[in-house]
Amino acid sequence: MPATPVYIICSPRPQVGKTLLARLLSEFLLLKNGAVLAFDVNLKEPSLLDYLPSITETAEIDDTFGKMQLMDRVILDDGIAKVIDLGFHAFDEFFKMSEExxxxxxxxxxxxxxxxxxxxxxxxxxxxxxxxxxxxxxATRLIVVDNEYIVRGELPETFTAGRVQRISALPVFLKTYIDRLTFSFTDYLRHERDSSTELHQWIRRNYFSFRELELSLILQQS
Known part of the structure; x- marks a missing residue:
């Protein structure tokens, strides 16, 4: 049986588009599989829980109980993909715990x-x-995300040795539009009849890149 994936979205820096990426990936997995479980490890609002409350749980790793509670949930081979939106404040502690x-x-x-x-x-x-x-x-499990809205220009060479997933920048007015708490990427695809709009194409492009990532991971297991 294919392994149950756990996507850990992270950065040691704030405001780099982590929660946007977690929203996109969670909605893609929900559309494709019919189920996904997300964990929000963040201090700042709005967070993933605000955007996707029906599939998101809060998690903390400030103490041993919180760490074990999170790990007990994500270590389950239940066929349901997991997405962890890891706040920058928890970056070092999470991966220190992971190694320990x-x-x-x-x-x-x-x-x-x-x-x-x-x-x-x-x-x-x-x-x-x-x-x-x-x-x-x-290396096969570490994906660098090049969000063009954050990284203006070329991605520093130190990040390009492995696999890179690119997210193109949207105009500011569209960025403001998708930042609304009520906005859903999948609902937009379903209800916007004009598939040539910039936002429609942007969502489809990102969903397709997630599908390509999934397929590559499946091939690695075979």
Whole structure:
């Protein structure tokens, strides 16, 4: 049986488009599979829970109980994809915990496949955080996300050695539109009859890239 995926969306920096990515991926998985479970590990509002309350739970890793509670949920091979929107404040602690408890080995034993989506930025903290992940996460499971709205121009070379997932920038007025708490990417695809609109094409392009990522992960398992 294919492994149950756990997507960990992260960055050591705030305001790099993590929650937008988590929203897109969660809605894609919900559309494709009919089910997804998301975890919101954030301090700042609005967060993933505000956008997708029906599929999102809050999680904390400030103490041992919170860490174990989260890990108990994501380590289940139940066929339901998991998405973790990991706040920048929890970045170091999460991956320190992951290494200490042997999360990757335990996940493999239980047929669970963690995939790390690292939202890149051009600062030193991002470079250091990425290097830490390179040492801990297998190259096939570490995806750098190049959000053109955040990274203006070329992605720094330090991030381009492995796989890169690109999200093109939207005009400011469309960015404001999709930032509304009531906005749904899938609902827009279903109800906007003009498939040539810039937003329609942008959503479809991102959904297609997630599908390509899924297929590549499946091929790695075969």
């Amino acid at each position: 408890i042997g999360f990757l080995k335990e996940a493999a034993r239980r047929n669970v496949r963690p995939i790390v989506l690292f939202a890149a930025d051009t600062d030193r903290a991002s470079a250091r955080g990425h290097q830490m992940l390179v040492r801990q996460i297998p």
